[in-house]
Amino acid sequence: MNPTGNDGRALPRAGRALPWALVTPALGWTLLFFVLPFIAMGLSSLTAHEGGGFTLTNYSQFFTNPSYWQAMVNSLEVTAIVTVVSVLLAYPFAWILAEQVPERWQRLALMLAVLPFWTSYVVRSYSWLLVLAQNGVINRALTGSGLVTEPLQLANTRFATVTGFVHFFVMLLTLTIFANLKQLSPSYRKAAADLGAGPVRTFLHVVLPLTLPGIMVGAFLTFVLCIGDYITPQILGGNNELLMPQLVMMQIGRRGDFPLASALSIILMAVVTIAYLACARWLKIERA
Amino acid sequence: MRQFVRVASWVYALAVYGFIFLPVVVLVLFSLQSTSFPIPPFTGPSLRWYEAVLSDVRLTSALVNSLLVAALSSATAVTLGFLSAWGFARFVLPGSGLLRGLITLPLTVSYLIIGMGLLVLFNWAGVPKSLLAAGIGHVVINLPLCFAIIYSQMGDHQINIERAARDLGAPEWKVLLLITVPVMAPAIFAGFFLSMTFSWDEFVISFLLTRFDTTLPVEIWNLLRSGLNPKTNAVGSLVFAVSIVLVVLFELTLLRRKPA
Amino acid sequence: MSVPLVDIRSVSHRFGQLAVLKNVSLQIEPGSYTILLGPSGSGKTTLLSILGGFVTPSEGKVFIRGEDCTAMPPAKRPTTTVFQDYALFPHMSVGGNVGFGLRMQGVDGATRAARAREALALVGLASAFDKKPHQLSGGQRQRVALARALVIEPAVLLLDEPLGALDLKLRRQMQDELKAIQKRVGTAFIHVTHDQEEAMALADHCVVMNDGRIEDEGPPERVYHRPATRFSATFMGESTILAGTVAETTNGIATVATSIGLVLLPGAVQPGANVALAIRPEHLVLGTNEGAVGLGTAEVSDVVFQGSFKRVLATSTIDAALQFIAKAPASATVQTGDTVMVSCKADDMILLANER
Structure with a gap:
């Protein structure tokens, strides 16, 4: 019936200052330490490293210097591969956990599946380095079994970067897709079966379309987190090919060039924003 | 057919579990290595590298720093998040949707960029690099999280509960202390522990904003420059253990609210 | 007070x-x-x-x-x-x-x-x-x-x-x-x-x-x-509603022109006013109309057994828009499709003035 929802939010006459007193600290913090830094970064990106007035060189450099441009291409390629591979690996896994594992073991199975998710990500990347190193576990196993004669170059490659990323995002996506599958009312599946659909067709026509919005959200999250990560490519990929975050950090670390680092950060953010706007149509499905 | 699906499922699931656990197992196993390289063959078990870690003042002080930054920044984030969630859930504020969007906005920006922005700002303002600066950055990333968790749990039912308390004569501060905080305790704890794990784990902001005194992930990063080393395995395993403790605490607080 | x-x-x-x-x-x-x-x-x-x-x-x-x-x-x-x-x-x-x-x-x-x-x-x-x-x-x-x-x-x-x-x-x-x-x-x-x-x-x-x-x-x-x-x-209980216009009022008796003819009942309303007559289900009599105001005949469209009584819905044969809601004893033999006479005591009719 009722306007209660509305009255519930009516101001108690205790004082109109109270609500502002409650929200101002959080808003102030966000303005001071999130919005203001952003403005500072924007202004900085428009100045030259050597000092002096307004300039667009930092941005024009990105488009004229092929190695900068290449870093963005690398980032986009790696992110795209990681997103697709992670979704393809995680979906069947989440499905098995949600459908094939007995109900009482599911919580445990899921907890185990995402346990390494909680290791520090510096440590996680380092662990992969151990596994993929020249004389690491995998190469020892391969040479030991005689499958290869020479150890393979696994670490410090794009393959290593992708592996490290996929490891993390498989866990993240398993979590989100599992939640999605469990939220699906069993009545849908029963109804489909009742109307004569076999398990395969039920999955294709009912389960998959209904979980697609969730997958899109997970994939977008993967994209955002992956493209902005510095640690994984730095530890596992080495400096053989640079990704955008590495490029940004390089400007600060080696040259102290804040203006250029700011400009590159803003370009990176712009790419994420464009990706968001491109996906917004699918991301909205979930809210509807 | 059904049988085939079952077997295939098992094989697939075990393969993925294997993939997920491979690096962790290798990490922990070779932390027990007795020789100087964390690569096969396994020569342990030995605790010498754990001893090495615990006697390394840089690492132990970084560990204390990390816990300190995590605890203080999480406490700040959860306090600010709770107060603002309460304000937005209970009162009509002009532009409420926009302001809530502003508070949650940092969730969509990568840590690197948040760190970069703070670095540029602090650099201009002359704020020196320090643990405090990193802590401020951790509040920026965790505040939206705490806000979102707590705000989502403030439903209409809680509104009525608070109205009932006011109706029975409780002044606003008693409503907050006696009713709202206890009722929201699970969400508050969840926000706090999740913030703890994220802050504990955070690298890039700490890396950009600290110099001499730093947090554990940054110190581990410094250790990595010396190449593969069982000491890194040992400290990594310790970090993992602490994370697991935090996660278990988090799970327990989540479970605790089920019977209510 | x-x-x-x-x-x-x-x-x-x-x-x-x-x-x-x-x-x-x-x-x-x-x-x-x-x-x-x-x-x-x-x-x-x-x-x-x-x-x-x-x-x-x-x-x-x-x-x-x-x-x-x-x-x-x-x-x-x-x-x-x-x-x-x-x-x-x-x-x-x-x-x-x-x-x-x-x-x-x-x-x-x-x-x-x-x-x-x-x-x-x-x-x-x-x-x-x-x-x-x-x-x-x-x-x-x-x-x-x-x-x-x-x-x-x-x-x-x-x-x-x-x-x-x-x-x-x-x-x-x-x-x-x-x-x-x-x-x-x-x-x-x-x-x-x-x-x-x-x-x-x-x-x-x-x-x-x-x-x-x-x-x-x-x-x-x-x-x-x-x-x-x-x-x-x-809203507070059901009623059959009969709309009409007051033709004349003499000695506290109002004559109301409705779609099923003139109905006389106690009341003092200005002639020409639009009114409605409300009748509670228990006051509608089916079958006979001795000493009561006749409301014409109606065809029974539904009979619902309610335990202690039967709820009868009937449509007037004179005005298809008029729905009667009546309460019949549980023992009544009325069935769907029957045509019955409907009546009501003048005192039991409620005159609702100020109808728009």
Whole structure:
């Protein structure tokens, strides 16, 4: 019936200052330490490293210097591969956990599946380095079994970067897709079966379309987190090919060039924003 | 057919579990290595590298720093998040949707960029690099999280509960202390522990904003420059253990609210 | 009559553009059981929220015990509210819940416990003192909410659809208990519901609301037998409605021209006025029309067996738009498809004037 929802939010006459007193600290913090830094970064990106007035060189450099441009291409390629591979690996896994594992073991199975998710990500990347190193576990196993004669170059490659990323995002996506599958009312599946659909067709026509919005959200999250990560490519990929975050950090670390680092950060953010706007149509499905 | 699906499922699931656990197992196993390289063959078990870690003042002080930054920044984030969630859930504020969007906005920006922005700002303002600066950055990333968790749990039912308390004569501060905080305790704890794990784990902001005194992930990063080393395995395993403790605490607080 | 306990004077309220209360005035006597009855969106819950102090009306004033309470916060006014979802504090024991209001008044622990136990005994839950709200059934939670509100001895107890969440059988049982408790404590109860049976069972004073206005108010018997408007004739129980125009009025007898002919009944209405005649189902007679006003013949479209009686729906053979709703004895042999004569005593017809 009722306007209660509305009255519930009516101001108690205790004082109109109270609500502002409650929200101002959080808003102030966000303005001071999130919005203001952003403005500072924007202004900085428009100045030259050597000092002096307004300039667009930092941005024009990105488009004229092929190695900068290449870093963005690398980032986009790696992110795209990681997103697709992670979704393809995680979906069947989440499905098995949600459908094939007995109900009482599911919580445990899921907890185990995402346990390494909680290791520090510096440590996680380092662990992969151990596994993929020249004389690491995998190469020892391969040479030991005689499958290869020479150890393979696994670490410090794009393959290593992708592996490290996929490891993390498989866990993240398993979590989100599992939640999605469990939220699906069993009545849908029963109804489909009742109307004569076999398990395969039920999955294709009912389960998959209904979980697609969730997958899109997970994939977008993967994209955002992956493209902005510095640690994984730095530890596992080495400096053989640079990704955008590495490029940004390089400007600060080696040259102290804040203006250029700011400009590159803003370009990176712009790419994420464009990706968001491109996906917004699918991301909205979930809210509807 | 059904049988085939079952077997295939098992094989697939075990393969993925294997993939997920491979690096962790290798990490922990070779932390027990007795020789100087964390690569096969396994020569342990030995605790010498754990001893090495615990006697390394840089690492132990970084560990204390990390816990300190995590605890203080999480406490700040959860306090600010709770107060603002309460304000937005209970009162009509002009532009409420926009302001809530502003508070949650940092969730969509990568840590690197948040760190970069703070670095540029602090650099201009002359704020020196320090643990405090990193802590401020951790509040920026965790505040939206705490806000979102707590705000989502403030439903209409809680509104009525608070109205009932006011109706029975409780002044606003008693409503907050006696009713709202206890009722929201699970969400508050969840926000706090999740913030703890994220802050504990955070690298890039700490890396950009600290110099001499730093947090554990940054110190581990410094250790990595010396190449593969069982000491890194040992400290990594310790970090993992602490994370697991935090996660278990988090799970327990989540479970605790089920019977209510 | 002295000063009324509650005096609502010309209250209007808007949520944004939406007017939910339109110039409502209402007086409530001490010790009475008042029901605000109406459909969803009729404004009854808003009126209750205004009484409780959760909403300040856009216009008008509210006096309680002669004091202007219009803008007084809930804590300060002599009212307490029993919420629809009970709003028990989930982290406190039942005793803690019931004692909360006293605690806020600074009453010491021992007295508080004693009075909370008393209040719980009043609602028949003496043994639940140490339990947690989630260990109780819906009906028990309802009683705890009632005890919690009563223990601080309000002048007016406000109940917002208190029985809405209970199943039918429990609802009827709690109705009787509510009435008994109200008589025992003597506090004025104001109770919001959309259930007309609940209204008839509980109310000393029944207020029928629709679209932000009070349609009718009075003792439930009066409201049922002599509804003031077409809305209350159809919302509080069913009625057959016969629209017409007054042809003439002589010696207190009105002649009304309807689609099924002239109908004479007691009443003094200006000739030419549009009116409606409302007839309660139990007053419609099927089959004969001796000494009664004939309403023509009708074809039975449905017969629903209701246990102690049969509910008969019939369509007039003269005016297909006219639907009769009648109550026939359980033993009646009337069947779907039958054509029957319909009649009604002139005294049982209710003349509703001021029809648009």
